[in-house]
Amino acid sequence: MATPRLGIIGLGTFGINHLRCFRQLGYTGTAQLVAGCEVNESLLEERQEEFDFAPYTDYAEMLDKEQLDGVTVVTPDHLHHDIVVAAAQAGVNVLCEKPLDVTAKGCVEMIEACQKAGVLLQVDFHKRYDEYHRRMRQKIAAGDLGAIEYGYVHMEDRVEVPRDWFPGWAKSSSPAWFLGIHFYDLARWLLDADGQAVWATGRQDKLAELGIGGWDSISAKVVFDNGTTVAFDTAWILPDGFPAIVNQGIRLVGTEGLLECDSQDRGTMTVCSGDEPANQTHNESFLRVRSDVQGREVWEGYGMTSIEHFVSNVDMLLEGGTLQDLGDYPDGNDGLQATKIATAVHESLETGNVVQI
Numbered sequence: 001m002a003t004p005r006l007g008i009i010g011l012g013t014f015g016i017n018h019l020r021c022f023r024q025l026g027y028t029g030t031a032q033l034v035a036g037c038e039v040n041e042s043l044l045e046e047r048q049e050e051f052d053f054a055p056y057t058d059y060a061e062m063l064d065k066e067q068l069d070g071v072t073v074v075t076p077d078h079l080h081h082d083i084v085v086a087a088a089q090a091g092v093n094v095l096c097e098k099p100l101d102v103t104a105k106g107c108v109e110m111i112e113a114c115q116k117a118g119v120l121l122q123v124d125f126h127k128r129y130d131e132y133h134r135r136m137r138q139k140i141a142a143g144d145l146g147a148i149e150y151g152y153v154h155m156e157d158r159v160e161v162p163r164d165w166f167p168g169w170a171k172s173s174s175p176a177w178f179l180g181i182h183f184y185d186l187a188r189w190l191l192d193a194d195g196q197a198v199w200a201t202g203r204q205d206k207l208a209e210l211g212i213g214g215w216d217s218i219s220a221k222v223v224f225d226n227g228t229t230v231a232f233d234t235a236w237i238l239p240d241g242f243p244a245i246v247n248q249g250i251r252l253v254g255t256e257g258l259l260e261c262d263s264q265d266r267g268t269m270t271v272c273s274g275d276e277p278a279n280q281t282h283n284e285s286f287l288r289v290r291s292d293v294q295g296r297e298v299w300e301g302y303g304m305t306s307i308e309h310f311v312s313n314v315d316m317l318l319e320g321g322t323l324q325d326l327g328d329y330p331d332g333n334d335g336l337q338a339t340k341i342a343t344a345v346h347e348s349l350e351t352g353n354v355v356q357i
């Protein structure tokens with residue numbers, strides 16, 4: 001094992017999970033959390049105290065000084081592009097949070113930069129790592145559903161996500177970019193097909209009322225190139241009293257069978273503290289915490305597995321493997337195809353037309 005040297009760029013709400021992942025891989029010498037970069041200096045200081053890494057406010061300086069084997073990019077969606085290209089040019093393997101970029105052109109540039117540099121470009125589409133979704137894929141591949149005719153997806157966040165997590169950039173994102181993208185990729189991966197045409201409608205009421213702006217909800221119907229149609233309902237206006245931060249699920253119906261997976265309530269844990277709603281339900285498959293024999297916190301679930309997969313891919317490369325040896329992982333083209341669906345969803349919202357992808 002090579003013990004990859006790792007850095008993280010963007011240490012906000014989701015960046016903490018990348019920090020947790022790399023710190024705990026360090027417990028077993030599997031990887032080393034070397035450096036973290038965050039432009040918000042007080043947040044950088046807070047994270048550095050908790051996780052102990054070389055702190056930077058300038059990612060170019062970090063890439064230049066730290067001889068990293070891999071970086072993860074966890075900045076807001078529209079800021080992934082330049083950072084990924086810079087990491088590639090520095091010869092560093094990259095895991096980029098979803099969406100890869102908010103334009104297809106940007107995705108292509110990122111893919112080309114990584115290809116030119118010969119580095120790994122992986123996208124954190126972690127729904128592929130959910131054991132239930134993996135089982136769905138096996139059953140579909142085995143032909144249990146026959147020809148899949150149609151499907152339905154819902155993914156809805158509590159309003160605290162755009163209101164409290166990132167009110168500053170919620171308007172430059174949307175339920176399609178922040179939530180839909182997960183399931184656009186998952187549907188592609190399950191169906192082994194690409195998006196072909198989209199028709200979408202949406203509403204802008206609640207977030208406008210709250211002074212945040214942008215889309216409350218987006219309903220998109222996507223026709224895939226194998227003939228399957230999937231309807232995706234996405235929103236981030238669920239009330240604060242909803243018992244989980246996210247409500248989500250997928251169902252697919254084929255000529256020989258159907259599959260339904262509700263990933264909202266997978267084992268209820270009663271939580272009631274402070275102002276939090278009582279009896280919250282948690283998707284424990286995504287992230288759960290335990291303590292190891294040394295009393296250190298260890299995070300598990302598919303939210304960790306997908307980041308760990310990047311580390312094991314980097315390790316394989318350091319051990320002499322090539323990109324072709326890595327097998328299946330969500331790559332730059334997967335990022336591009338999911339972004340193409342999301343941009344078509346937005347074009348349809350703006351024009352009212354069916355958009356060909």
Ligand SMILES: NC(=O)c1ccc[n+]([C@@H]2O[C@H](COP(=O)([O-])OP(=O)(O)OC[C@H]3O[C@@H](n4cnc5c(N)ncnc54)[C@H](O)[C@@H]3O)[C@@H](O)[C@H]2O)c1
Nearest residue numbers: 010011012013014015037038039040074075076077097166
């Ligand atoms: N995979 C998932 O389930 C999941 C969940 C949440 C967010 N995300 C994705 O992760 C990314 C970050 O989301 P978030 O919720 O953590 O947002 P956030 O706003 O909480 O955090 C982003 C951080 O990046 C920092 N930043 C911005 N520009 C920077 C730069 N040039 N250098 C260093 N730091 C910089 C910001 O200061 C901020 O702290 C987004 O792309 C989002 O879509 C993924």
